[in-house]
Amino acid sequence: MKTELSPSRTTNSKNRDLLNMKKPNNFKLRETLPVTAPCVLIRGCEYHVDLGTDHHHRIHRVNKNKECSCGAPFCEAIDAVRLYLQAGGARAPDPSGLPPCPICGEKTYRDTNWDGKITRDLGWRCSSGGLSHFLQVKTERIRKQFLKNPWLFPPAPGYPGVRRDELMTWETCERIHQQVFLTTGYDPRN
Ligand SMILES: [Zn+2]
Numbered sequence: 685m686k687t688e689l690s691p692s693r694t695t696n697s698k699n700r701d702l703l704n705m706k707k708p709n710n711f712k713l714r715e716t717l718p719v720t721a722p723c724v725l726i727r728g729c730e731y732h733v734d735l736g737t738d739h740h741h742r743i744h745r746v747n748k749n750k751e752c753s754c755g756a757p758f759c760e761a762i763d764a765v766r767l768y769l770q771a772g773g774a775r776a777p778d779p780s781g782l783p784p785c786p787i788c789g790e791k792t793y794r795d796t797n798w799d800g801k802i803t804r805d806l807g808w809r810c811s812s813g814g815l816s817h818f819l820q821v822k823t824e825r826i827r828k829q830f831l832k833n834p835w836l837f838p839p840a841p842g843y844p845g846v847r848r849d850e851l852m853t854w855e856t857c858e859r860i861h862q863q864v865f866l867t868t869g870y871d872p873r874n
């Protein structure tokens with residue numbers, strides 16, 4: 685009897701080995717099926733987070749300063765990017781070609797929301813001073829352009845010309861300053 689049992693045991697253990705070899709695949713399937721983790725993709729220097737079809741606002745863009753395009757300070761897309769990076773996900777490239785902040789010298793990164801529609805200047809934010817440093821540079825540049833070239837249409841024989849300040853007064857500049865103060869709480873005149 686003993687001699688008959690032993691071969692069956694070995695086949696049993698062999699079968700068990702085969703089962704064990706198949707297990708990892710089964711585990712993988714089980715792990716991936718119930719997970720509805722947001723999908724994180726690198727787009728440019730940002731992360732595009734797809735929160736899935738059950739979200740009304742599905743695609744969120746999270747920048748390298750952990751801010752989401754939807755404006756919610758604790759958006760779950762920001763969390764999704766954090767988890768994605770903790771799990772070893774690839775990092776979005778640092779914005780290249782952007783010079784450091786002219787105000788404080790810190791790194792800057794692109795903010796397409798502030799691209800100049802007429803001037804075609806690229807919008808950016810400072811990693812230290814945020815949007816206020818961008819606006820400070822922008823208002824300063826408007827003022828310098830103004831001083832450097834006061835003529836919108838320079839005078840010509842028989843034509844007095846039109847100065848920029850006849851169209852864009854210091855009041856306009858003041859209003860821009862006010863706008864900066866209202867949007868950022870930062871007073872560039874100080
Ligand atoms: Zn969001």
Ligand SMILES: [Zn+2]
Pocket residue numbers: 785786787788789790810811812813814817
């Ligand atoms: Zn700065």
